[in-house]
Amino acid sequence: MDTNNEIRLRLRFYKDVMISSEVLSQKFAAFAKSAPTNYGIKTRGNHIWLNIKGSQKSYYSPDLHLEFEAKNENETHIRGLFGPDPTLWTLFMFLHFVIAGIFLIFCGIAYSNSVLNQSYTFDLVVLMLMVICWFLLYFIAKQIRNNGNDQMHELENLFAEIVAS
Known part of the structure; x- marks a missing residue:
């Protein structure tokens, strides 16, 4: 995702995957239970929040909010929204x-x-x-968004890794 050409501050992405939303939610829940030390993962229904935690977290560390929307039984539309720390x-x-x-x-x-x-x-x-x-x-x-660019890509890679697992 090229962030330098975006005017909006909260970057978005959309992705369609050939996995049901229940299976996706289970993948994220399983990853959260494996106790990742550098990432915080919260799940609530079809909503997932990924963030950086620990020594890598800074004031500019982004959060990634994912929303799953079932298109049919075997396909899910994923909406991702990067944003700053809520505080x-x-x-x-x-x-x-x-x-x-x-x-x-x-x-x-x-x-x-x-x-x-x-x-x-x-x-x-x-x-x-x-x-x-x-x-x-x-x-x-x-x-602030430019400072957190590397961590944003890190969260995006983590998302892709969990979906691919």
Whole structure:
């Protein structure tokens, strides 16, 4: 998967395999019971979560969420979604909401000041700073994703290895 040409931060992939979803779930459950030391595996119905754990885990370590959808008795459609650690994702979402809130508040203040024929230069400066912060958050997230690129490929290889077993 070439991650450098993707604009979206949470990369996705789709795969069809000629194995039933029950057998796939059993393969992942069996692998989880074999106590892998470097990987965390959680299974819940047709959903599987793979992540890095132990000494290799860092703030930029990705998680892989797999969803199995049975196409027929012997074929399964797999949807994979790479994402950041849920704690980091929550922090980024919180920062986005704070920036959006400040942006909306200062839009209202700037409009009020313009209607009242008062200076609204400061309000426009704050609005521009919020736009710059949005772009900054995007580039920081992109850099975090690039840092976790090797681990993302490692999780993808682990997924392929379990499916092939």
